[in-house]
Each structure stands twice: as C-alpha cells, then as structure tokens.
Amino acid sequence: MSFSLSTVFRPLTRAVTYTRWLHQLIASVAGTLAGFVHGGTFRSTGMEVWLWIAVLPVPVLLTAALIPAVRRVEGLQAQLLLTPGPHGPEERAGTGISTSPSLSWRDRGRTAGWLLLRLAVGVPVSALTVQLPVLSFAFLQAAAGHRTHFRGLPAIDAPHGWYALLVPLPLVVLLAVAVWAGSLMAAAAGRLLGPSAAERLAVLEARTERILEHNRLAQELHDSIGHALTVTVLQAGAARAAGSPEFTDRALAAVEETGRQALTDLERALRLLREDVPHPAARPVLADAERLLESARAAGSTVRAELSGPLAALPGPVSREGYRMVQEALTNVLRHAGPVPVSVRIAADADALELEVRNPMPASPAPAAVGRGLRGLRERAVLLGGKAVAGPDEDGEWRVHARLPLARLR
Incomplete structure (x- = not known):
C-alpha cells in the first residue's frame, strides 16, 4: 500500500510537475490577449469565454509558425519547462528537443502542430485551474450553510454539511489533469519539436x-x-x-x-x-x-x-x-x-x-x-x-x- 501511495504522490513532489503546469498556463496567454482585442469576449458567460480564448488565436499561431525563429523559442521553452533535472548545454542536448530554427516547410508544419496542441491542451487546463478551486470554495461555503452562485458554476441553493466531503475533489481532479497534461506535452515535444532528419x-x-x-x-x-x-x-x-x-x-x-x-x-x-x-x-x-x-x-x-x-x-x-x-x-x-x-x-x-x-x-x-x-x-x-x-x-x-x-x- 505504501508503494502505491508513494507512486501516486511522487509527481506532486517533483518541481517539473509545476513547471509543466506553468507551461500549459502560458499557452492561454495568446488567447487572452486576443480576447481583449476582440470586443465582447469577456462579456460572454460560462465556458464561452474559454471557447473564444481557444479559437481566436488560431490564425495568429498558424502565421507565427511560418517564422523560423518561433521553433527555436518554443524548443528552448519546452526544454526549460517540460524536462526535469539540470538545464546546462549538455543536459539540454539530451532532451530530444531541438532549439534550431525551422529549416524546411516540414519543420514549419510541425511547429504549427505544436502551437495548436499547446493551445488545445493549455486552454482547458487554464480553465480548470481557475474554475476548480472556485468550485472547492463553493463546496466549502455550502458546507458552512451559505448559498453560493459563482459565475460559470451551477448554483447551490440547498447548503448542507455533507458538501465538506466534496471540497477536496476538484483539487484532486485539477492536480491529476495537470500531471497528465504535462506528461502529454513532454512526450509531444519530442515528436513535434524533435530534431528533423536534416538536423540529425x-x-x-x-x-x-x-x-x-x-x-x-x-x-x-x-x-x-x-x-x-x-x-x-x-x-x-x-x-x-x-x-x-x-x-x-x-x-x-x-x-x-x-x-x-x-x-x-x-x-x-x-x-x-x-x-x-x-x-x-x-x-x-x-x-x-x-x-x-x-x-x-x-x-x-x-x-x-x-x-x-x-x-x-x-x-x-x-x-x-x-x-x-x-x-x-x-x-x-x-x-x-x-x-x-x-x-x-x-x-x-x-x-x-x-x-x-x-x-x-x-x-x-x-x-x-x-x-x-x-x-x-x-x-x-x-x-x-x-x-x-x-x-x-x-x-x-x-x-x-x-x-x-x-x-x-x-
């Protein structure tokens, strides 16, 4: 049993878990900026805001992928935030993630796929990072006997003490999603940002x-x-x-x-x-x-x-x-x-x-x-x-x- 618990909680003690989480949150920055430019985005209700954040920056990202230096920037960011351990030149070279600019259209296509994947994973993780702690707080308020109604969440009109049992659940789900999404992005970085045939x-x-x-x-x-x-x-x-x-x-x-x-x-x-x-x-x-x-x-x-x-x-x-x-x-x-x-x-x-x-x-x-x-x-x-x-x-x-x-x- 101790082995199972240590396996479950080990990711929470690793610094790379949180740097990967940060990497996913950064992905929603482009959508947030696009939302400020697009009038009315943040006047939407519920999940519509996050949908706009996920859709609006797609043309910008596809255009950015054509710039050779973008692949280098993404590679450096992925090496620093997605890979564990020291980050000296030798260690970075062994991550399987390239930091060279795009040299071909195939490189640009892989960079575009990487940017879209970052957006597709980062925006939902960002949404859960904002909403799930609020949901835990709503359960805590309901357990204390208060009615709650937070934007984007269903109202709790019948507060009761048993809601205290649900308080940790959203946080556990959030941590599990963050760990899984971080592992997914680390594996994808090796494929989409890995060295091309010409670089190898x-x-x-x-x-x-x-x-x-x-x-x-x-x-x-x-x-x-x-x-x-x-x-x-x-x-x-x-x-x-x-x-x-x-x-x-x-x-x-x-x-x-x-x-x-x-x-x-x-x-x-x-x-x-x-x-x-x-x-x-x-x-x-x-x-x-x-x-x-x-x-x-x-x-x-x-x-x-x-x-x-x-x-x-x-x-x-x-x-x-x-x-x-x-x-x-x-x-x-x-x-x-x-x-x-x-x-x-x-x-x-x-x-x-x-x-x-x-x-x-x-x-x-x-x-x-x-x-x-x-x-x-x-x-x-x-x-x-x-x-x-x-x-x-x-x-x-x-x-x-x-x-x-x-x-x-x-």
Missing part, C-alpha cells in the same frame, strides 16, 4: 568529423613522436658505440633538434584539442621535407634525395599529408633496417604528386602488412583519392610508393 544528419556529420579529426591527430602523433623516438634511440646507440666525443656532440645536437620538432608537433596537436585556441601552429608541409632528410642523415643513413616540381605550390592537404607519409616511410627505414642508404624521390607536376622511398631490405624483414604506420600511410593516400603501396620490389629493395592526384584539388 548534421549532428551525425559533426560527430563523424570530430572522430576523424581525433583519429588524424592520433596518426600525426604516432608519426611525429615515433619518428623522433626512433632517431633518438639510433643516435644514442651510435654515439655510445662510436666512443668519439666529436660524434657524440653531433648526435646530441641531432637528438636536441629532433626532440624540439617533436615537441612543436605535440604542442600543435594539443592546441587542436583545445577549443579555446582558434589558430593552432601550422603543420609542416613538403616544402619542409629537408629537415626530415637531415634527421635521417643525422641518424647515420646516407640519404639520396630527388625533389622536383613546385612543392611550395601544392594544395595544403596534399602537402601536409605528403610530409607525414615521407616521415613515416623514413621512420620505418630507421626502425626496421637501421642506418642504411635511402633513396627519396618527391616529384610534383600538374596532375599528381609522387612519393617514393627505397632502402635495402633488412636481414630479418618485418611482415609487410604489420604495423600501424604503413596502414596509416595507406589511409592517408586513400583519403586524398590516391594510392600507396609498400613492400619488396624486383631489385630486392623495400619500396614505399604513393601517388596523390592533384588535378581535382586545384
């Missing part, structure tokens, strides 16, 4: 863009930090093996420069993750490829480079991703083959950018398909509409080759 698609696209951006940043950090650590390990090992102070100084200088570049890349990636930084540091491009080659030379490799074409004029996305692809290829050489001779070719023309890195095969080559780096290299090429391959060639060398189209990006 926009949210999905934005979420996809965020995921892709995070994945791209993860790949960037993998390429940059992985390259720096590989060079650092090789330099440290070579310096210890050489036993030459002069070579050790050069190795430490190379480690310092590589570490500084890695820290710059890390700071830029962290800036991209901070929404309050509008202009993160620029990403390196193929015009900066010489620093990659010098890094590989500092690690002990003999690098033969062939750079041709207008590298500085390449489209930004191609140039940035091309730089990372060359970086990943050189990192793989140093990691798996050590300081071996490397051939690098970067060639750009009007149609495409070609990248090629060759090196002798190590004694125990790693499987071609293993490794996040090569997979990321292929993914970068595919995203730009190109293709990348990696593996041994007919000359017994390990070859990484990528071709990125340029014609459609210009």
Whole structure:
C-alpha cells in the first residue's frame, strides 16, 4: 500500500510537475490577449469565454509558425519547462528537443502542430485551474450553510454539511489533469519539436568529423613522436658505440633538434584539442621535407634525395599529408633496417604528386602488412583519392610508393 501511495504522490513532489503546469498556463496567454482585442469576449458567460480564448488565436499561431525563429523559442521553452533535472548545454542536448530554427516547410508544419496542441491542451487546463478551486470554495461555503452562485458554476441553493466531503475533489481532479497534461506535452515535444532528419544528419556529420579529426591527430602523433623516438634511440646507440666525443656532440645536437620538432608537433596537436585556441601552429608541409632528410642523415643513413616540381605550390592537404607519409616511410627505414642508404624521390607536376622511398631490405624483414604506420600511410593516400603501396620490389629493395592526384584539388 505504501508503494502505491508513494507512486501516486511522487509527481506532486517533483518541481517539473509545476513547471509543466506553468507551461500549459502560458499557452492561454495568446488567447487572452486576443480576447481583449476582440470586443465582447469577456462579456460572454460560462465556458464561452474559454471557447473564444481557444479559437481566436488560431490564425495568429498558424502565421507565427511560418517564422523560423518561433521553433527555436518554443524548443528552448519546452526544454526549460517540460524536462526535469539540470538545464546546462549538455543536459539540454539530451532532451530530444531541438532549439534550431525551422529549416524546411516540414519543420514549419510541425511547429504549427505544436502551437495548436499547446493551445488545445493549455486552454482547458487554464480553465480548470481557475474554475476548480472556485468550485472547492463553493463546496466549502455550502458546507458552512451559505448559498453560493459563482459565475460559470451551477448554483447551490440547498447548503448542507455533507458538501465538506466534496471540497477536496476538484483539487484532486485539477492536480491529476495537470500531471497528465504535462506528461502529454513532454512526450509531444519530442515528436513535434524533435530534431528533423536534416538536423540529425548534421549532428551525425559533426560527430563523424570530430572522430576523424581525433583519429588524424592520433596518426600525426604516432608519426611525429615515433619518428623522433626512433632517431633518438639510433643516435644514442651510435654515439655510445662510436666512443668519439666529436660524434657524440653531433648526435646530441641531432637528438636536441629532433626532440624540439617533436615537441612543436605535440604542442600543435594539443592546441587542436583545445577549443579555446582558434589558430593552432601550422603543420609542416613538403616544402619542409629537408629537415626530415637531415634527421635521417643525422641518424647515420646516407640519404639520396630527388625533389622536383613546385612543392611550395601544392594544395595544403596534399602537402601536409605528403610530409607525414615521407616521415613515416623514413621512420620505418630507421626502425626496421637501421642506418642504411635511402633513396627519396618527391616529384610534383600538374596532375599528381609522387612519393617514393627505397632502402635495402633488412636481414630479418618485418611482415609487410604489420604495423600501424604503413596502414596509416595507406589511409592517408586513400583519403586524398590516391594510392600507396609498400613492400619488396624486383631489385630486392623495400619500396614505399604513393601517388596523390592533384588535378581535382586545384
């Protein structure tokens, strides 16, 4: 029994019950204002007044629904008054109620339906909110032995003490109607003011863009930090093996420069993750490829480079991703083959950018398909509409080759 009573009385202890009630009372404001404009509305008797209040604003509401901003206003009001709990940006986003302006005629039609439903529910609830407490007072007066006759209510000409039993009944009915109507409007808001198909698609696209951006940043950090650590390990090992102070100084200088570049890349990636930084540091491009080659030379490799074409004029996305692809290829050489001779070719023309890195095969080559780096290299090429391959060639060398189209990006 206690469970049943708590279930019945629980809505009366929730703040959202009364904010929803307020939301329904606000719906009759337009009708009340229209009643003042329409002469004679409030000289009507009984329920005729409420009928006028329900009918007069319909043309105004249908016209208002054509204004895109009205949907936004109604959505904000519904979020604040119809949904329980905190109302921060994240909580409001999870209510299923949109606060975007109308973007299509379908949105305007749903807004019109919502406004008419608010009117159809709000006016009767407003009428009961006014009339039922008066009825309870009439029963109280009759229980005290007084005749009563309030406007809009039947007269009580035979007062009697038993009317005291009826005093709470109108108030119970009013509370039950308010709770039911509030739940109805909250459910309807999700359907009539919920995100349209276009809005859901926009949210999905934005979420996809965020995921892709995070994945791209993860790949960037993998390429940059992985390259720096590989060079650092090789330099440290070579310096210890050489036993030459002069070579050790050069190795430490190379480690310092590589570490500084890695820290710059890390700071830029962290800036991209901070929404309050509008202009993160620029990403390196193929015009900066010489620093990659010098890094590989500092690690002990003999690098033969062939750079041709207008590298500085390449489209930004191609140039940035091309730089990372060359970086990943050189990192793989140093990691798996050590300081071996490397051939690098970067060639750009009007149609495409070609990248090629060759090196002798190590004694125990790693499987071609293993490794996040090569997979990321292929993914970068595919995203730009190109293709990348990696593996041994007919000359017994390990070859990484990528071709990125340029014609459609210009």
